[in-house]
Amino acid sequence: MKKFCIVSALLLAVSLCMVSAVESDYKYEFQESKLVYHNVTVYKVLDHRQAYVVMYAKGHGDVGNVTIPKKWYKASPSKLYFRQLPKGMTPYMTIVNRDGAFDHVILTMPTSRANTAWGVADSNVVIDDADKDTLEIVY
Secondary structure, X not given: OHHHHHHHHHHHHHHHHHHHOOOOOOOOOOOXXXXXXXXXXXXXXXXXXXXXXXXXXXXXXXXXXXXXXXXXXXXXXXXXXXXXXXXXXXXXXXXXXXXXXXXXXXXEEOOOOXXXXXXXOOOOOOOOOOOOOOOOOOO
């Protein structure tokens, strides 16, 4: 008799679960995101009076350079964001594209400028593309 009660209770529980597992209608339809991001490791960021010069890791062990104008930080909407680097991680840069075009860049760096990831560029050097509006990067 005990086995019959246990089996019938299990069957009742399973049938209740199957009945309650009706597909629910979601409020919003599925939409693919328009944002795409790419992370690259940053070796060093050189601070210049007009721009930041970022040395980053390319494929096959190569090093790439890209300049990010400082005016992007103050622009509205901003194209340059800084994020504090969590402990135990290496600095990295996130490039965000919206609809296939550049949208903004996020530098995840140590807050202390005394860290070896930060450097100072020669102020006598003129940076040609300090007034650019988009970021062209080779991975």
